[in-house]
Amino acid sequence: MTLNDFQKIASSTLQSYNSKDQENFFLGFLGLAGEAGSVLTTLKKLIRDGEGFDSYRDKLTDELGDVLWYISAIASHHNINLEEIAARNLNKVKDRFDIIDLKSIPRFDEKYIEKFPDTFIVEFIESINENGILEVKMMWKTGDENFVQLGDPLTDNSNVPNDYRFHDIFHLGHIAFLGWSPVMRHLMKLKRKRHPKILDAQDRGRPQVAEEAITLIVYNYATKNKMLKASDRIDTELLNTIKQLVVNLEVSSVSSYQWEQTIIQSYKVFHKVVENKGGRICVSPKERKLKFLEKKDKE
Known part of the structure; x- marks a missing residue:
């Protein structure tokens, strides 16, 4: 699955809201912040429980998936392509950290x-x-x-x-x-x-x-x-x-x-x-x- 494929399918699962927020999509940004917090909560459980947190990898995968969904939703709302986001990010990181003689x-x-x-x-x-x-x-x-x-x-x-x-x-x-x-x-x-x-x-x-x-x-x-x-x-x-x-x-x-x-x-x-x-x-x-x-x- 490509990022564009994911974005297209994710867009079909967008919810409607009983508020005027749909126009500005504030809830999308708030949802992203909330899911990022869930990622940190998963890390907290790993630190607390150590090897006892046997489902850490599965839980982390789920939470990162939720983060990706909200990123996709925000991008779609603003007509931004996920693959464009990924490409620009890689160029920025390459410019900053790629070791060049x-x-x-x-x-x-x-x-x-x-x-x-x-x-x-x-x-x-x-x-x-x-x-x-x-x-x-x-x-x-x-x-x-x-x-x-x-x-x-x-x-x-x-x-x-x-x-x-x-x-x-x-x-x-x-x-x-x-x-x-x-x-x-x-x-x-x-x-x-x-x-x-x-x-x-x-x-x-x-x-x-x-x-x-x-x-x-x-x-x-x-x-x-x-x-x-x-x-x-x-x-x-x-x-x-x-x-x-x-x-x-x-x-x-x-x-x-x-x-x-x-x-x-x-x-x-x-x-x-x-x-x-x-x-x-x-x-x-x-x-x-x-x-x-x-x-x-x-x-």
């Missing part, structure tokens, strides 16, 4: 001359400026072995020091793990100027604002979660917010799982740089790698 993400600039280097070194240098405020400079080691400063020195922009002056690490993480960063593309002078439509839609103001918003939103989330030092998961609601911020951008094809891994791995490097008050980082969009270089490591 970060290397499977296409490099969005692969076919362009102005693409990020396959592997490059960036150094973060912390100092105190003339106003007595901690600031960080980001230096890019170019192909001629010289270091070029990227952008202006950053401070925390906060009344309370919070290490946000190192947040460019997250933009580098976007390059390393996603092959994307309109902010760094601007700083490294790698905008795709030979392609005006791509330049306008992917490399200018709105994409840059979106990326900065992502780094700030995630950072604020991290401050309430031990700076993600003990985390290997990111709240799904936050990941959904990120995906909303990148709608219509080339990075919109990146799954929630891939965003989660990008954030977790980038924060690992962030903590090493903060602990060392700066340092060099290897960024490799080719190898999908972001690595803090210890002094003993060779470049």
